[in-house]
Amino acid sequence: MNINTRAFLYLVQQTRSHMSAGGSIVAISSLGSQRVIPNYGAMGPAKAAMESIVKYLATELAEDNITVNAVCGGIINTASIQKFPDYQSLLKKVIEQTPAGRIGDPEDIAHAVAFLCRKESRFITGQVLVVDGGLSLY
Numbered sequence: 001m002n003i004n005t006r007a008f009l010y011l012v013q014q015t016r017s018h019m020s021a022g023g024s025i026v027a028i029s030s031l032g033s034q035r036v037i038p039n040y041g042a043m044g045p046a047k048a049a050m051e052s053i054v055k056y057l058a059t060e061l062a063e064d065n066i067t068v069n070a071v072c073g074g075i076i077n078t079a080s081i082q083k084f085p086d087y088q089s090l091l092k093k094v095i096e097q098t099p100a101g102r103i104g105d106p107e108d109i110a111h112a113v114a115f116l117c118r119k120e121s122r123f124i125t126g127q128v129l130v131v132d133g134g135l136s137l138y
Contacts (some may be wrong), residue, residue, distance in 0.1 A: 005022030005047035009053055012061075012068070024117040027054050028109065029072040029128060031136055039084055047072075051128050058126030067125040071112045074132025077106040100133030108133075 008027055015025070031037065032044030033051050051070050058068040075081060075094045081103075084090055094103055112131045115121055130136055 001046050001049065004043070005049045005053065007094060008050050008061075009057075012057055016061065016064070016066070019064065019066055023067075025057070025061075025066060025068045026071040026113045026116050027051070027068075028113075029070045031072060031074050031130070033072060033128075034136070051134070055126045056130065062125060063121060067116070067122060069116045069124060069126065070128045071109055071116065072128050072130045073109050074098070074104055074130070074135045076106060078106060094135065097138060098133045098135040099137065102133060104131065104133060 012025055027050050029047045029051050030043070032040040033047035037044060042129065054068050054070045061068055066129070075091075075098075081087070091103065095101060108131055110127055116129065
């Protein structure tokens with residue numbers, strides 16, 4: 001909770017005064033916020049709380065022309081996912097269940113964040129954009 005939720009809230013509080021011209025704030029979440037994932041009991045609830053904070057902050061900061069959103073990644077090829085017990089089995093199962101036929105790369109998340117920071121997305125706020133290759137559809 002301290003690393004994911006409290007740190008995010010504190011960062012927004014400290015950054016707000018530097019955003020007098022408006023701007024975008026994007027939190028990084030994961031599917032564990034929305035579904036139960038084995039070995040994710042500490043992280044999942046923290047990500048869910050952060051997504052809730054995103055919605056509240058979006059309403060509070062809208063008058064300052066600041067959008068607040070979250071990008072919720074599926075299984076992304078990072079060092080932390082490789083530490084999961086039986087990673088290779090998990091990887092095979094996720095690829096089979098993902099319509100895109102692969103796990104995500106960090107760049108997939110980065111592109112979604114970049115989109116939410118563009119002026120073309122200024123009317124999107126308080127949302128959680130799921131970037132998972134379709135995994136959560138099933």
